[in-house]
Amino acid sequence: MIKGAIAGRVDAGADRPHGWWESPWLLAAAVFLSAVPLLYPPIPPLVDLLGHMGRYRVQLDLGQSAWLRQYYDFHWALIGNLGVDLLIVPLAPLLGLENAVKLVVVAIPPMTVAGFLWVAREVHGRIPPTAYFALPFALGHPFLFGFVNYALSIALAFLAFGLWLRLGRLGKTRLRSWLFVPISLVVFFAHTYGWGVLGLLCFSAEAVRQHDRGVGWVRSAWNAAWHSAVMALPLIIMLAWRSETHGGGTADWFNFKAKFQWLTMALRDRWQTYDTVSMAAIVLVLAESLRNRRLTFSRNLAFSGLVLAVGFVLLPRIIFGSAYADMRLAPYMVAVLVLAVRFRGAISQRLGTALAVLGIAFLVIRVASTTASMAIASDDQQAKLKALDHIPMGARVISQVGMPCTGLWDLPRNSHLGAMVVVRRDGYSNDQWTVEGANLLKLQYEKAGRFAADPSQIVRPNACPDRLRMGIDRSLATLPREDFDYLWLIDAPAHDPKLVDGLKPVWRGKGSILYRLDGGSANP
Incomplete structure (x- = not known):
């Protein structure tokens, strides 16, 4: 049943009429909101x-x-945790430190939302009405906790992932290979975890693209790994960086009680009942997408969500002394799964309008x-x-x-x-x-x-x-x-x-x- 609900090519539905929820003005408003x-x-x-x-x-x-x-x-040293630290260097002398920090931090959620929407557009060929349910995760628990270098790297990772998908869809894989060498370095220096997320997203998407071309899954995985290897240069930098440091251990593996809490806290802010009910609403959206025969999941993003879920399970709570490693991934993993939802065939305007209204209302209320x-x-x-x-x-x-x-x-x-x-x-x-x-x-x-x-x-x-x-x-x-x-x-x-x-x-x-x-x- 679930297998049947996850189907379709990357650009399935791109030639169908667009709904009002795909208006450029509305999407731009969602970004700035x-x-x-x-x-x-x-x-x-x-x-x-x-x-x-x-x-x-x-x-x-x-x-x-x-x-x-x-x-x-x-x-100064070349470490994978320099995102906002580097941006402050040119901005602070012009704006003052506090204004420079505010400018950078204010830009992170819109960049993340833009990345979400670009990914959805590349995968589905359009913006599904359910995509609006994913946008509040740009203001999720990791961002509100102040993991600003990580949040910046995730915003860059989703924007880069949108570009990866587009170049793959256009068949420009050679150009993509050249571009993603420096892109991977930018994301890595913003924060190591964002680079890891980008690698997982690109690998999973390329595996599905290869399989859609008639290649078997084993060969598709190998080809995807080969394509994604253009982003491996930061691995050398990371090994050199970690070899020069001592301490900062890795611990607390497979703490499933904590992992469940991180999922319930993906939208954690101030009011527990409200935040928990908000997450319950997301669960209902995903459940309805499995139940409703008019809805389905993009195989591309569903596989990406599955890969991120495996990463979430395997990650310990502490990596190199940096806490909440697995917690940071939870909101973006859920967002990818929500972004995967689309119509199975022709768009039902009635259902599409209902989902769009509910999604936009959810976004506005959360904001x-x-x-x-x-x-x-x-x-x-x-x-x-x-x-x-x-x-x-x-x-x-x-x-x-x-x-x-x-x-x-x-x-x-x-x-x-x-x-x-x-x-x-x-x-x-x-x-x-x-x-x-x-x-x-x-x-x-x-x-x-x-x-x-x-x-x-x-x-x-x-x-x-x-x-x-x-x-x-x-x-x-x-x-x-x-x-x-x-x-x-x-x-x-x-x-x-x-x-x-x-x-x-x-x-x-x-x-x-x-x-x-x-x-x-x-x-x-």
Whole structure:
């Protein structure tokens, strides 16, 4: 039954009349609509982005700032995690760091949506009405978590995949081979995972193209591997990169409980019931596509979705010290499966209109909720960032950000708010990452001790089990007060007031308080 539902050539249906949902103006509106949630916030409130911005400040101004040189070091290297880092270099001097970051981040969802639509157009010869259900995944969990280099690489990967499909459809495989050598390098340097996704997509699509030409599956797979080998050059760079680093292990294989959670969280943002129901709606779309005899799946994209699903199952949670490797793939895997849906034969205008209306409504509602969520988070962050007005240049700040023991669905958007001390005050913040080979920033303020880096900024209620990182009282009791200038409590859980006796509050705001520490006299 399922086998019968997955059929058709790459360009099946291209010669049939187009529906109103394929209007260029409507498609362009869908592309630009994906950027709307990011327009209001001065700084996109993505979880890890603020931490990355601290690194961007160091890479830009280390040579000009005596304060930054005391705390950090930075050396460029060819690693597969440089997407936004590289774009900031020419943009920041023109726009300022914060505006440059916003410009790049705002562009990522529209690029992803454009890639989705191009792929659908190349595969189906048209835009199916169900394609609109896939577009909100451009604003999915990995993007909102602030994996901006990865999200940029995925956007580039889908745009490149659209080009791969088009050149293959036109029979220009030699030109494609030449083009995809540099294209693969661009995607790889944006982020390694995006390059891997591009390789899987191109391999699967080429295998189906070969099979549609009458070649057996085994030979088709071999030919597809040979065609895709033009993108193998980054493998040499990656092997050289990893041979020069130590640490950053790979772990947590086949954690199927976590993988199921990643699927349910593919659209995770703020409201658990709403986000979960949204994913249930996608499941219903896929189920109806299997049940309804007027709908089917493109063999091309269905096979691509299957290949990504196998990759999702095989990926561990941590690769080279970089966490959530499998989680990052989940939304895009689901999006590919949704993009695979099309009409089996002639378009039913009634069914097409119903699906298009529902798909567009789903997109608009998801964008509206994400816009509201971003605005709430941005207003909260902007209020808390007023603490920076009371922090001098070069200050050493320990931030302590409260989180519950477990069960957190609302994204922890303030977990790297302390990094704005680096961005705006050239100071030291205890929330940067120290995974060797994952980024190019090095910490050299040895007095920070246990409070040197992420996740030392995260504190939990005292009742939490010890395995869930440090409780608030224990953390406050062990602060190296003489080696830092300020303590910044952000959404802190209840704690023993005696642990902050003798500290001078210099600013208070909703959910936030800034204390002066003993090390203030040592401030540069």
